[in-house]
Amino acid sequence: MSVLRPLDKLPGLNTATILLVGTEDALLQQLADSMLKEDCASELKVHLAKSLPLPSSVNRPRIDLIVFVVNLHSKYSLQNTEESLRHVDASFFLGKVCFLATGAGRESHCSIHRHTVVKLAHTYQSPLLYCDLEVEGFRATMAQRLVRVLQICAGHVPGVSALNLLSLLRSSEGPSLEDL
Amino acid sequence: MTLFQEDLDPDSTTDVGDVTNTEEELIRECEEMWKDMEECQNKLSLIGTETLTDSNAQLSLLIMQVKCLTAELSQWQKKTPETIPLTEDVLITLGKEEFQKLRQDLEMVLSTKESKNEKLKEDLERIFNELKTKMLNIKEYKEKLLSTLGEFLEDHFPLPDRSVKKKKKNIQESSVNLITLHEMLEILINRLFDVPHDPYVKISDSFWPPYVELLLRNGIALRHPEDPTRIRLEAFHQ
Numbered sequence: 001m002s003v004l005r006p007l008d009k010l011p012g013l014n015t016a017t018i019l020l021v022g023t024e025d026a027l028l029q030q031l032a033d034s035m036l037k038e039d040c041a042s043e044l045k046v047h048l049a050k051s052l053p054l055p056s057s058v059n060r061p062r063i064d065l066i067v068f069v070v071n072l073h074s075k076y077s078l079q080n081t082e083e084s085l086r087h088v089d090a091s092f093f094l095g096k097v098c099f100l101a102t103g104a105g106r107e108s109h110c111s112i113h114r115h116t117v118v119k120l121a122h123t124y125q126s127p128l129l130y131c132d133l134e135v136e137g138f139r140a141t142m143a144q145r146l147v148r149v150l151q152i153c154a155g156h157v158p159g160v161s162a163l164n165l166l167s168l169l170r171s172s173e174g175p176s177l178e179d180l
Numbered sequence: 181m182t183l184f185q186e187d188l189d190p191d192s193t194t195d196v197g198d199v200t201n202t203e204e205e206l207i208r209e210c211e212e213m214w215k216d217m218e219e220c221q222n223k224l225s226l227i228g229t230e231t232l233t234d235s236n237a238q239l240s241l242l243i244m245q246v247k248c249l250t251a252e253l254s255q256w257q258k259k260t261p262e263t264i265p266l267t268e269d270v271l272i273t274l275g276k277e278e279f280q281k282l283r284q285d286l287e288m289v290l291s292t293k294e295s296k297n298e299k300l301k302e303d304l305e306r307i308f309n310e311l312k313t314k315m316l317n318i319k320e321y322k323e324k325l326l327s328t329l330g331e332f333l334e335d336h337f338p339l340p341d342r343s344v345k346k347k348k349k350n351i352q353e354s355s356v357n358l359i360t361l362h363e364m365l366e367i368l369i370n371r372l373f374d375v376p377h378d379p380y381v382k383i384s385d386s387f388w389p390p391y392v393e394l395l396l397r398n399g400i401a402l403r404h405p406e407d408p409t410r411i412r413l414e415a416f417h418q
Contacts, residue, residue, distance in 0.1 A: 003229045003231055005229055007221070007224050008224075008225070009221070010217060010218065010221050082234075085232070086231055086232075086233070087231065088231065088232075089229045089230060089231065090229075090230040090231065090232050090240060090241065090244065091230075091244070093232070093237075093241050093244075094241075094244060094245060094248055122238070123234055123237045123238050124232070124237050124238075124241065125237070125238060125241040125242065125245065161252060163245065163248055163249060163252060164252075166245075167249070
């Protein structure tokens with residue numbers, strides 16, 4: 001099956017797996033390292049992919065959270081994300097998908113307008129996070145946040161489901177009416 | 181058996197059998213839950229996949245969210261809270277943990293109180309010393325004032341010279357021992373502070389009349405309103 005499904009297999013014991021999808025290899029690697037450094041009661045697994053669909057030959061654990069990393073400096077990054085989205089099962093978007101926009105700090109290099117990603121996140125009803133992954137401090141904070149979200153998505157936090165979290169994270173700022 | 185018992189807390193009075201029973205119980209519950217999960221997983225694998233396009237994503241997802249949230253809600257409403265089986269050793273362990281926590285909290289409170297006490301003692305010590313020095317200073321000042329007053333009175337208000345002999349032999353005048361103005365003032369001051377509700381002193385023969393007049397005229401002493409033979413010091417301090 002080339003479409004990624006959220007509950008396609010049983011989870012590993014006390015394991016939470018995150019999939020980072022993006023064109024910027026170095027940034028993804030750095031983010032993965034920051035996440036693995038975090039103190040966490042659950043065992044963390046980080047998978048990196050340039051795009052979806054994932055090669056079916058690999059034996060991988062159940063994916064609990066997908067983060068699409070969009071580099072605002074590169075139109076190709078956005079295009080890649082949009083194409084990958086077609087290979088994700090709809091039920092993933094019930095709180096197990098996140099968009100991460102990087103590069104907003106350097107306004108002059110941005111070739112994608114902020115509104116474009118906002119609209120994308122809004123269309124897929126998923127939270128949009130901003131983080132300049134090149135800056136170590138921001139990256140560490142974002143890693144911390146992602147670990148927390150991942151724990152919830154893996155069901156390791158009693159009483160809070162991924163869908164609950166999604167409702168909580170729902171931003172009141174959607175794209176303005178003119179954009180729609 | 182005895183070896184295993186030594187591993188346990190020597191204070192514990194529970195039977196070895198109880199511990200293994202609880203463990204077995206817990207493992208059994210876990211296995212049951214895992215079996216349930218496997219069943220659910222099997223059911224899930226029968227459900228087909230569905231991908232989204234930009235145009236239909238929002239609506240489909242919102243509809244799905246409504247369904248799932250409704251399902252979650254009904255689950256929460258049906259669910260009753262469960263605990264791990266509360267056998268004796270589980271309760272004892274939990275109890276011990278609670279007591280440990282309590283003890284730590286109390287120790288913290290104790291140390292806070294103790295350090296507060298220390299600080300208060302030090303403050304008390306310091307303030308006490310300050311007051312002591314203040315008292316000493318004031319006493320010193322009082323002594324200084326009294327001695328200055330004494331000197332002033334001696335210089336400017338001496339007793340009449342006995343050597344001046346009157347032409348007429350007046351026995352009364354010389355037979356009485358006159359007291360100094362200083363002593364008169366002392367008598368008045370002491371009376372005022374000893375008996376505040378009746379600060380009046382009878383004018384005795386030892387008071388030299390001109391000095392009595394001096395005190396009265398300058399408002400330092402006052403006559404008793406009904407008895408002209410009694411005077412008091414004016415209350416300058418009130």
